[in-house]
Amino acid sequence: MSARLSRNTIRRRVNFYEVDQAAIVHFSNFYRYMEEAEHAFWRAAGLALSDGGALGFPRVAAAFEFHAPLRFDDEFEAELLIAAIGRSSLRYTCRITRDGTPIATGTMTIVCVDVGPPMRAIPWPAAFVDRIEAAQLTA
Amino acid sequence: MSARLSRNTIRRRVNFYEVDQAAIVHFSNFYRYMEEAEHAFWRAAGLALSDGGALGFPRVAAAFEFHAPLRFDDEFEAELLIAAIGRSSLRYTCRITRDGTPIATGTMTIVCVDVGPPMRAIPWPAAFVDRIEAAQLTA
């Protein structure tokens, strides 16, 4: 039986249209990078977060602290970790780095819902929680 | 009976996140401005282009020629005109100006479809074509 997934890393390059007139990645794009890492995580776990079916995963909170800028053409890594698994919620941590230099650290909390109507929170289906586990976080 | 609409103008300001590291509006955002003007046109005609129902209006072509740059905080106008009305298609012209200075000129062709499945082109419903007419275009 395959191991449960607790973290996954994507690597990609900054696109020109993601950079603002201060010549750095506009801060709003970091939330998009975190979402790219999130979908890649679930794909690596053998699941699809958006199947167009009865399940939805709305975000209830998302935050970033910015340590250093990212510039056009920079290659960076976005590591997504499972920080905590609740009954119907999940909290991620996202670490964005460039060649090991910390760039930004994010967190995001999502909830598993039956999209309804009415939309309502439901416990994580076994198909999801059986594939993942919380990461061992170190300082 | 109210007049048919052939043109409509929106006025707005360039947002910081729409500007790239050359300190000008990234060209991809002009297509979004044209779409904003499009929805404002239909709203002014008393109709909604996106009702979440059986009708859809996919884009089949969109183009812009860029004459002069637009910068952060600039106020500009986007005028949308009906260039031609076909049986199930429609062609717009969009003129973006800043204080009368031509900034960009766009065109966009959309098709009226029954979203299906299968999706298929259908004639414009009377509710739409009865509210609009082609604009008298001048050089």
Added chain:
Amino acid sequence: MSARLSRNTIRRRVNFYEVDQAAIVHFSNFYRYMEEAEHAFWRAAGLALSDGGALGFPRVAAAFEFHAPLRFDDEFEAELLIAAIGRSSLRYTCRITRDGTPIATGTMTIVCVDVGPPMRAIPWPAAFVDRIEAAQLTA
């Protein structure tokens, strides 16, 4: 002498291109709305946050909690308040509402810098801090 500004509200409509396939505003756009409210705040205070000069205002943290969805064409308000003023930093609170219904609550911390190089934090110029004051926040 004119009063110091502690809060300012913008009102605008959700654009089609800001909505995702769950038919709600993509969460990354709320950070852009907060930035729009930020620039409108400084404009209302008679100042420009981006003058292309020696001063810069990088973001060091930004967060949102999402209470309810916003949909295409919804009109909403984004109120920006000064939560705290530090020697070279500033913390905003942003309240996004639709007809009084809480949609999302954000916070953002920025730092005043001399863009250099090297970039370094500097005390807020008097021109800025003389025009603003922290808002009286109520629950």
Added chain:
Amino acid sequence: MSARLSRNTIRRRVNFYEVDQAAIVHFSNFYRYMEEAEHAFWRAAGLALSDGGALGFPRVAAAFEFHAPLRFDDEFEAELLIAAIGRSSLRYTCRITRDGTPIATGTMTIVCVDVGPPMRAIPWPAAFVDRIEAAQLTA
């Protein structure tokens, strides 16, 4: 001596935030895909299109025809070809496909400028035109 480059292809996946409420890639993002392919082309030619120096490459026209939709998580290819090289301009063709199915066909014209001020069109530097040639286009 290495061959001149006339075409280059990138492969990537549709991100969730690029899809609209019709569950298809928002048409404005195709212009961003074309730009990604453009920067990848120049990188493959051993050059950087944005060096932050005296040269700039503003877009004077960009167009797309849309043949079929692209959906979340779809993998697609964007092939960029040099359609024509002028004294100070350049025209690209961009073919977006998914598993060989034509999705969209774009064109874009850029101009080589000295960013000034004043900004003015200049002949392509040898470092650029010595590395590229027009592609043999077939129907």
